[in-house]
Amino acid sequence: MTDELATTQPELAGYEAFQDTMEEFLAAGDVRVVYGEPIQHEDTVIIPTAEVLCVAGFGIGGGSGTDAQKNPEKPSQGSGSGGGGGGRILSRPVAIVVASPEGVRVEPVVDITKIALAGLTAVGFMVGMLFRMNRRQALFTQDE
Amino acid sequence: MLDIENLVRSGETQRMGDLEITPQTNVLQIQLRGHHAGLIWNRPRAVIIKRPDGEETILPVRDLTRMIIWGMLAGGILGAVLIGLTNRQK
Numbered sequence: 195m196t197d198e199l200a201t202t203q204p205e206l207a208g209y210e211a212f213q214d215t216m217e218e219f220l221a222a223g224d225v226r227v228v229y230g231e232p233i234q235h236e237d238t239v240i241i242p243t244a245e246v247l248c249v250a251g252f253g254i255g256g257g258s259g260t261d262a263q264k265n266p267e268k269p270s271q272g273s274g275s276g277g278g279g280g281g282r283i284l285s286r287p288v289a290i291v292v293a294s295p296e297g298v299r300v301e302p303v304v305d306i307t308k309i310a311l312a313g314l315t316a317v318g319f320m321v322g323m324l325f326r327m328n329r330r331q332a333l334f335t336q337d338e
Numbered sequence: 339m340l341d342i343e344n345l346v347r348s349g350e351t352q353r354m355g356d357l358e359i360t361p362q363t364n365v366l367q368i369q370l371r372g373h374h375a376g377l378i379w380n381r382p383r384a385v386i387i388k389r390p391d392g393e394e395t396i397l398p399v400r401d402l403t404r405m406i407i408w409g410m411l412a413g414g415i416l417g418a419v420l421i422g423l424t425n426r427q428k
Binding site: 288316 | 345347348349350352354355357359361362363365367370373374375376377378379380381382385387395397398399400401402403406407410411413414415417418421422425
């Protein structure tokens with residue numbers, strides 16, 4: 195009759211599954227994830243490159259115990275285990291490496307949508323600031 | 339509590355004609371010590387080109403989208419500060 199953590203078979207299987215997932219997560223740090231397979235087109239070879247952001251978290255736990263309060267001679271036993279996890283992978287093209295007979299060059303990939311959104315945010319921030327300043331100034335002049 | 343590593347990794351060298359191309363990446367790894375949780379940010383860093391005569395050239399891979407976005411945001415903040423300063427002077 196101990197309250198020690200008892201590791202059961204399904205728990206071990208779950209733990210192994212988590213280990214496998216963790217290994218796959220660590221594989222996101224590999225060079226092959228960022229540089230794609232070279233694409234041959236006549237004399238030119240193109241290598242696409244991308245940025246990868248991977249976030250993951252897992253947890254597993256279990257336990258067992260006995261209840262001797264109701265029946266001290268024959269205590270009831272119970273155990274349980276559970277686990278959970280989540281993650282996200284974000285990938286975005288950054289540039290392409292072009293190798294041709296003329297030489298090797300890196301061509302950047304520009305995401306117009308992202309730039310437009312950032313531009314709108316910056317302009318919105320400035321316009322908001324301008325409105326706030328004007329309103330504050332109007333309030334001061336009213337008080338005077 | 340946190341294991342933070344910033345590594346530069348080199349990939350397999352690929353031969354394209356007379357040239358040898360070696361890709362390099364910059365990996366930021368953050369792991370919670372004792373936990374199964376973490377973050378990996380893997381991005382291209384440069385391409386090393388080796389010519390038959392032994393000359394090596396490093397071509398950096400720049401993220402133009404990120405540079406423009408940061409520039410715009412910095413410009414927005416600077417613009418807001420300037421608006422605030424000019425309004426205060428009035």
